[in-house]
Every structure is written in C-alpha cells, then in structure tokens.
Amino acid sequence: MRIDVVSIFPDYLAPLELSLPGKARGGGLLDLRVHDLRQWTHDRHHTTDDTPYGGGAGMVMRPEPWGEALDALATDTRPTVVVPTPSGARFIQAMAAELAEREHLVFACGRYEGIDQRVLDHLAETERVAEVREVSLGDYVLNGGEVAALAIIEAVVRLLPGFMGNPESLAEESHADGLLEYPVYTRPASWRGRDVPAVLLSGDHAAIAAWRHEQALQRTAERRPDLAHPSRLASGPSVGGAD
Numbered sequence: 001m002r003i004d005v006v007s008i009f010p011d012y013l014a015p016l017e018l019s020l021p022g023k024a025r026g027g028g029l030l031d032l033r034v035h036d037l038r039q040w041t042h043d044r045h046h047t048t049d050d051t052p053y054g055g056g057a058g059m060v061m062r063p064e065p066w067g068e069a070l071d072a073l074a075t076d077t078r079p080t081v082v083v084p085t086p087s088g089a090r091f092i093q094a095m096a097a098e099l100a101e102r103e104h105l106v107f108a109c110g111r112y113e114g115i116d117q118r119v120l121d122h123l124a125e126t127e128r129v130a131e132v133r134e135v136s137l138g139d140y141v142l143n144g145g146e147v148a149a150l151a152i153i154e155a156v157v158r159l160l161p162g163f164m165g166n167p168e169s170l171a172e173e174s175h176a177d178g179l180l181e182y183p184v185y186t187r188p189a190s191w192r193g194r195d196v197p198a199v200l201l202s203g204d205h206a207a208i209a210a211w212r213h214e215q216a217l218q219r220t221a222e223r224r225p226d227l228a229h230p231s232r233l234a235s236g237p238s239v240g241g242a243d
C-alpha cells in the first residue's frame with residue numbers, strides 16, 4: 001500500500017516512523033511519504049490560509065496549494081483521498097477494513113476552520129482520484145487533521161495482510177463482530193485477593209466461548225448501548241471454542 005500525507009506540520013506525523021506503521025514500512029508492506037503543503041505555495045511567506053468569505057471567526061485553507069498538492073499526488077494509481085474533519089462521516093472499524101483494501105491513500109490534513117470546499121468538490125469530480133472521504137474520529141474537535149490521520153493510518157495498516165503476527169487476534173478484538181471485547185486475564189491465577197474467573201481455568205472451550213460472548217454482550221449493553229442490538233442478545237458466540 002502507498003500512503004501520502006500532506007500537512008503544514010509534517011513533524012506531527014513523525015510517530016509513523018515508529019510502532020506498527022514503522023514495522024510495516026520496514027517490511028516493505030507500506031510505502032509512506034509525508035509532504036509539507038508549503039512546498040506547493042509560491043508567495044514569499046508560503047501562505048496556506050486566508051479569511052473566510054462571508055465573515056466569521058478563524059481562517060480557511062486556500063485552494064491553490066491544496067489543488068497543486070493533490071494534482072501532484074493523484075497519480076495513475078487513482079488514490080482514495082481521506083480528509084480528516086470533525087464534519088466528516090464517523091470513522092469506524094468497517095471503514096478501516098474498506099480503506100485497507102485500497103492501493104493508494106492520500107491524507108489531506110487541514111488546520112484552522114478547514115479547506116476551501118471547492119478543493120474537495122473538484123476532487124470528487126476528477127477522474128484522477130477514485131473517491132474523496134471526509135472522515136471524523138468522533139464528536140469532539142481537534143486542532144487539525146494530523147492526529148486523526150495518525151489514528152486512521154494505524155487502524156488501517158494493522159489490517160494489511162501479513163502485518164499482524166497473529167491474524168486471529170483481529171477476529172476476536174473489539175468491534176470485529178460489532179461488540180466490545182470480553183475482559184482478559186493472565187497469570188497469576190490469584191492476585192491481591194482477586195481470582196481469575198474459574199471458567200477460564202476449566203479447559204472447557206465451549207464454556208469459555210459462551211462466557212466470553214456473554215461478557216461481551218453485557219459490556220456492550222452497559223458501555224455502548226448504541227452498539228447493542230436486542231437481536232444479538234439471543235445469538236451464540238460467533239467464534240467457536242478454538243484454543
């Protein structure tokens with residue numbers, strides 16, 4: 001997979017060199033490049049923003065540098081352009097899985113009040129990109145798209161085939177089946193007077209799977225009632241008692 005990230009604060013993306021994406025880059029799974037938007041400005045002060053038409057607080061990112069940046073990065077790979085913004089569609093695991101199938105992603109990280117809408121409208125119409133996805137992490141406001149791009153990239157890259165040491169852990173983690181994950185335990189069996197639930201020591205794989213499914217349902221109902229569908233309460237574990 002190829003990923004390009006455009007930002008006026010490219011240093012913000014330095015953590016991508018570390019941790020999971022760093023590992024994927026080393027392994028040749030991922031060709032990731034970070035670009036400074038200011039290289040596509042032509043005025044002495046490398047201006048990327050201006051006051052909003054119609055008035056109001058804050059600044060808007062000018063269309064010209066973004067137009068040139070995306071012209072340069074929308075190669076014959078017809079990338080998907082991801083625009084992190086609090087006014088985007090909610091980013092969820094299903095979208096991470098969808099983006100993990102793409103050959104080329106370009107992240108356009110805006111600051112201030114956002115990017116001139118014509119840039120996105122133009123991109124959506126040009127043949128040179130496959131699609132434009134305006135995406136939000138959740139219902140709160142960050143100062144810019146950089147931190148959101150880090151989160152989205154990490155969520156996508158760990159799904160690339162050959163990336164995870166143990167792909168089975170992908171099937172069992174939170175949100176894989178629409179539920180939060182069950183609680184987990186390791187040695188010692190008793191710690192500060194607290195015992196690991198006995199069923200986990202029983203060796204009865206069917207009982208363990210049933211217990212975990214029950215815990216996942218309970219947790220989801222308590223913490224995320226928005227995810228808990230009454231119809232699920234009747235269904236059994238989606239993964240059997242594999243060890």
Ligand code: 6GU
Nearest residue numbers: 084085137140142144148
């Ligand atoms: Cl994707 N961008 C910004 N700037 N703020 C956000 C966000 C994204 N998601 C939640 N808040």
